[in-house]
Amino acid sequence: MTTPSTSQSHIWIIDDEDSIRWVLQKALEGANFSVTSFANANTILDKLKLGQPDAIITDVRMPGMDGLELLTRLSTEYPDLPVIIMTAHTDLDSAVSAYKGGAFEYLPKPFDIDDAVAIAQRACIKKQSSDNLIPTDQTAPEIIGEAPAMQEVFRTIGRLSKSVISVLITGESGTGKELVALSLHKHSPRANEAFIALNTAAIPKELLESELFGHEKGAFTGAQALRKGRFEQANGGTLFLDEIGDMPAELQTRLLRVLADGVFYRVGGHTPIKVNVRVIAATHQNLDEHVKKGLFREDLFHRLNVIRIQLPALRERKEDIPALLKLFLQRAIKQLAIDDNEVEEKTIDDETLTYLSSLHWSGNVRQLENTCHWLAVMTSGQTVHMSDLPPELLKDDQIASDESSGDWEQTLSIKVKQLLLTGASEIASPLISSVEKILIESALQKTHGRKNDAAKLLGWGRNTLTRKIKELEL
DSSP: OOOOOSSSSEEEEEOSOHHHHHHHHHHHHHTTOEEEEESOSTTHHHHHTTOOOSEEEEESSOSSSOHHHHHHHHHHHOTTSOEEEEESOOBHHHHHHHHHTTOSEEEESSOOHHHHHHHHHHHHHOOOOOOOOOOOOSOOOOOBOOSHHHHHHHHHHHHGGGOOOOEEEEOOTTSOHHHHHHHHHHTSTTTTSOEEEEEGGGSOHHHHHHHHHOBOTTSSTTOOSOBOOHHHHTTTSEEEEETGGGOOHHHHHHHHHHHHHSEEOOBTOOSOEEOOOEEEEEESSOHHHHHHTTSSOHHHHHHHTTEEEEOOOGGGOGGGHHHHHHHHHHHHHHHTOSTTOOOOOOEEOHHHHHHHHHBOOTTHHHHHHHHHHHHHHHOOSSEEOGGGSOGGGGSGGGBOOOTTTOOHHHHHHHHHHHHHHTTOOSOHHHHHHHHHHHHHHHHHHHTTTOHHHHHHHHTOOHHHHHHHHHHTTO
């Protein structure tokens, strides 16, 4: 344990990793904090009786008392003491557990030092009360995400765990919007009530009104009995309206009225029905643009868009692909089990894993999961190789462009292996020509067309450069 040196804002750091404690302490002391560090949480409660810091930063997984257990004790005994939870185990359960336990903030490792200092500064300024904990015994759907964008999604779900406020989830098709909606429900005060999902784009326009609000017997041809709609079914719980951007204009008006006063009429009915429903909506469309074009009601948009969660495309969170592949492949293999018999586990070799992580994945997580089902069925051995991949994944347009990565050698390696797998031959000449063309054009651009200077930059003679320009028809 180190001793604080000043009387400024005082932070306690609790982590069993020496390097983490050292880095955080140096950064915080550089920001004019007084810091005390501990290798475990076992003596923290006793030390708090002698005096409190302004905030605590604690790891989750440590020998002895872990961070979440400590958080639970602190939120009960010291509810005004801000606690910042940090963990290398970046999963949704940790984030939600941290916020439900009364954490001031959730900091995934590896973290940005500036972010850690900024959070510590906010924690010392503002005390967060956490008297009303919301217990839950339901298992939340599994969401994996170490990427920063997914960590922000986890934070938002955690912050909303005590709320039933309306949420709008946006993102491309296949990014997992319904999974996030279900997580919001599972980690809300309505977790024990119904979660009803409806894809508004999948229901014919003439049936959608009845699907949402129900109908009375005889309301229209074929209505042979009273039917409760999705709003009634979700009463007290959560109604998830997927692809809300495709909802017809006349139904947008009816939906707005329900959101405003919680009252509606069944189709063909005359008795008002009052419900208490939390609405979570989702769309892959740009609702802001729809509003500007008059395709979506602005007042309804603002009713739904109280809190917005933007889900990233899979190509924007490529660091999550290996973990997702492992999860989906294991899940697909278990689904193949017949009569509870054991099924051979399968793994993906490093080369194939690298290649799959480079793909564009236009269908996002849904496409990745479907691919794992294909591999579980079609791969004969225990290891998935490049030759086991479905043919459509070996096309040129599947490789994601990622100029920011700078890993051109890996991209070239993937391209070469892809060509060989498709049965191509004599591949060296066109690839070398492509590389030379890029070199020459870049050098000439740098020298504003001066060939002598460009040749020197490339390490060639002028005659060599001139010959290659003619050969490549530049």
